[in-house]
Amino acid sequence: MIVTQTRRKTVVTMVTIEKPERFRPIDIRLPxxxxxxxxxxxxxxxxxxxxxxxxxQAGDRTDIFHKAYIGGYTTDISDEALMGLNxxxxxxxxxxxxxxxxxxxxxxxxNVYIRAWFKxxxxxxxxxxxxxxxxEGAEEFVAVEDERKRLEExxxxxxxx
Amino acid sequence: xxxxxxxxxxxxxxxxxxxxxxxxxxKNVKIVHGIMLSSNRKSLLFHRGSQRVEISGEEIIPENFExxxxxxxxxxxxxxxxxxLGEDExxxxxxQGVLAGNGExxxxxxxxPSPDADFAPYQVNIYLQCEMx
Numbered sequence: 001m002i003v004t005q006t007r008r009k010t011v012v013t014m015v016t017i018e019k020p021e022r023f024r025p026i027d028i029r030l031p032x033x034x035x036x037x038x039x040x041x042x043x044x045x046x047x048x049x050x051x052x053x054x055x056x057q058a059g060d061r062t063d064i065f066h067k068a069y070i071g072g073y074t075t076d077i078s079d080e081a082l083m084g085l086n087x088x089x090x091x092x093x094x095x096x097x098x099x100x101x102x103x104x105x106x107x108x109x110x111n112v113y114i115r116a117w118f119k120x121x122x123x124x125x126x127x128x129x130x131x132x133x134x135x136e137g138a139e140e141f142v143a144v145e146d147e148r149k150r151l152e153e154x155x156x157x158x159x160x161x
Numbered sequence: 162x163x164x165x166x167x168x169x170x171x172x173x174x175x176x177x178x179x180x181x182x183x184x185x186x187x188k189n190v191k192i193v194h195g196i197m198l199s200s201n202r203k204s205l206l207f208h209r210g211s212q213r214v215e216i217s218g219e220e221i222i223p224e225n226f227e228x229x230x231x232x233x234x235x236x237x238x239x240x241x242x243x244x245x246l247g248e249d250e251x252x253x254x255x256x257q258g259v260l261a262g263n264g265e266x267x268x269x270x271x272x273x274p275s276p277d278a279d280f281a282p283y284q285v286n287i288y289l290q291c292e293m294x
Contacts, residue, residue: 009220012224012225041230043229045273094203095236097234099233
């Protein structure tokens with residue numbers, strides 16, 4: 001019996017936005033053995049909200065399978081801050097544990113090239129966008145296992161010559 | 162078989178520094194099930210950190226992968242803090258783990274300036290959830 005396995009890997013694409021931009025195409029190249037896209041995440045280093053949106057299109061450039069609105073992490077205003085109390089900083093992601101995570105997708109087909117579109121909104125200073133695309137590769141050969149397992153009961157107990 | 166946690170630490174002393182570190186797991190560690198990152202200055206790790214991780218020569222986390230994706234918080238239950246590695250037979254993300262192989266863990270950590278966190282020297286802690294035989 002041939003034993004195979006599939007592995008998931010992630011490709012990280014970094015783009016720096018240095019000036020206000022309305023549209024920017026971003027090409028993402030996946031390895032040729034990518035069978036399907038299993039997760040997507042878009043993050044940015046900006047400190048303000050509403051930086052824009054990133055839209056991802058599948059390989060045939062017709063299907064939009066993910067749209068992410070990007071903005072800073074620290075723009076959430078706590079209830080304490082709204083009431084004028086000292087912010088106790090309990091809304092920070094490293095306290096709440098609400099850190100970014102991959103959004104699960106299942107996009108099969110020709111996904112060697114992914115076209116992402118960045119649509120800009122507010123711009124205050126240069127920032128970096130990171131696009132994480134997790135893909136599942138083709139089945140990989142692992143080993144050949146003997147189907148017939150040797151059973152002790154089937155072995156002769158003794159030989160009489 | 163029993164599960165153990167292993168912790169490795171290093172310092173980031175200058176702004177924009179890339180730290181290359183190599184650690185060795187115990188010889189009887191067979192599988193690495195999960196990873197978690199923490200720091201004595203969590204805001205710096207969250208906003209400035211990215212890393213590449215290799216276990217036994219195999220790239221587990223690619224370059225430029227943000228550290229914040231492997232962080233957790235005090236509001237998260239202890240048993241849910243680790244980011245699991247590997248997939249099960251159905252290809253679903255599951256606690257299958259990755260083989261420890263020769264037990265060599267290579268980390269390339271990169272500090273990147275961020276408007277949200279001004280630099281100060283900080284320590285990065287990497288926790289691995291391992292299975293021993």
